[in-house]
Every structure is written in C-alpha cells, then in structure tokens.
Amino acid sequence: MPDDTQSNRMIHIRSLSANDQSRIREIVTAAGNFSDQEIATAMELVDEALQKGEESGYIIVVAETPEHAGEIDGYACYGPTPLTEGVYDLYWIAVDPKAQGRGIGRILVEYVEKDTRSRGGRLLLIETSSRDEYQPTIGFYQRTNYELAARIKNFYGIGDDKLIFSKELA
C-alpha cells in the first residue's frame, strides 16, 4: 500500500467546532505567508461560520490526526460564490508547516472537491498571490490539477498579481 494512502487513513476531516478557533489562528500564523490583515480576515470567516453556520456562506472543515490526540493540523474554508450557479470558492486552506509532507493539504482539497460536487458545484476557484512566498502554494495547486484561469496584474500591490486557479468538477 503506498505511503500516501496510509497517511490518508490517519487524517480525519470534520466540521468546525468552537474549540478549533485558537488552533486555526496558530496554523494561519505559522503558515508564514499570510499578512496580519489576511489572518484577521481568515479569523473573521471562522467567527461568521461559527455564529451563522452555512448561512454565513462559509463552510469550514478541519483536518485532525486521531493518533495525535485529535490535534488539528490544517483547515479549509470554502463556499458557494455569490451570484453564480454552481461555482464554489476555496477561500482559505492552510496546513501547519510542522505537519506538512503528510498529504494533509491534498486530503483537504480532495474533501472540498467531493463535498462541493455533492452540493451541485461544477467549478472550484482558488485565488492566490503571485508573490514569491506563494510559490509552494501555486505548485501545490498545479500538482492537484488546478489550471491558471486568470491573472489580474498588480492586484494585491505593484508586482503582486492575483492568480485565479480553477478546476472543473466533472
């Protein structure tokens, strides 16, 4: 059995609960590529999802490792893109750098794709920055078969483009 599958079996994806908030803040901070403002925005979405559930427009799942006493090592935040039919945005995904290399990011993305499909989603979009510190993230999206659908030059700042990756969910 390949290593990948073995590590998959040690990761459990479940819905967000109120106890996860501080650990998610640790993860997005440790990830190292998010600005303070981005971290604040990520945490606002967690707040909204906890307060309003899916009515917030945000679905949040966490990846926990049962054999590590249920430690959470990653999370994803996604939801239907307003004013579209069947388009979903993957707003945030982050894995603790200490837990990287165990396939947690890939397991989260696969979960999000499967869940989006089961909700009638046909297209998943991910926006990211072209800055150097996002190169590993961009490589990850490419390895998980996302295509660069669009680039908005100088969006986040001069020389810092917005990249929009997309995947058709067949």
Next chain:
Amino acid sequence: MPDDTQSNRMIHIRSLSANDQSRIREIVTAAGNFSDQEIATAMELVDEALQKGEESGYIIVVAETPEHAGEIDGYACYGPTPLTEGVYDLYWIAVDPKAQGRGIGRILVEYVEKDTRSRGGRLLLIETSSRDEYQPTIGFYQRTNYELAARIKNFYGIGDDKLIFSKELA
C-alpha cells in the same frame, strides 16, 4: 460648445441619501439586464452604505438632473477592494434606460475614477458578464478605455463568463 459638455453641466453627482433607495431600485430594475438576485444584492449594498456609511466598504453616488426637479437617473457603487493596496472595484453602475444617451454613465464613471484617484486608488476593476444582454455595457467600458484584464469561463453559468475590466489610474 460640444453637446457633451452641455449635457454634463446638467448632471449633478452627489452622495447617496435615504430618499434615493426606491429610485435606485427602479433604475436597476428598468436597466433590464440584472436578475432578481442581482437586484437584491445591489439593494443590500445600498442598505449597508446607508447604515454604515463608508465603513460598509461601499461608496454610492447618484446622478441627478437639477432641471428635472432633481430626478435621479443613475447611480454608481464602488469601494476599496479588500486585501489590496490601492485597488477599487466599481461594483454597480446603472442608468435609467429613459435617460440613456445623455452621457450620464460616462459622467458617473469619470466621477468614480476621479474620486478613487483622490483616495489613493491606482487601479479600478469592473466585473461583468459575457451574456448578450451585457454587450452594450461591455461596449461602454471599452469606449471609456477599460481593458479586458481577465475572463473566468462559465463563471455565472455555463457559457456565461465573468469578464474583469480594468483601468490604471495614472
């Protein structure tokens, strides 16, 4: 004096007030290219702007014609794009079809550009649909020197792409 300038002098751009709400609803409904959901979204932004002012993230201005007893014939809604430096979105712009051809759309766009520049904005983005009923809108953006910066295929629906127009504000 060219007609354009003359008609410009008859249009006055001012900030949103609570009395404008029903007229804005009439305009976006009369415009004919917005779905019920889009109209509801446009009106939510008007609500938010009235309740919270610019803290809402939305700046709304209306075009009134003093010689027609201050009748409002168009409006624009714009604001800073979250998580960017100096990028603004023109979220909505609409002119009553009965008042089209008098340059109101252009006057609104020029006002938005000037105001955005004075707020330190360097890039203005406009998202629209590729559907046939938006062709006049697309033509209008092209005539006012917006460039097609990106296209997200099948975004709003199958065969209905999202177009992102942009203009650098020098």
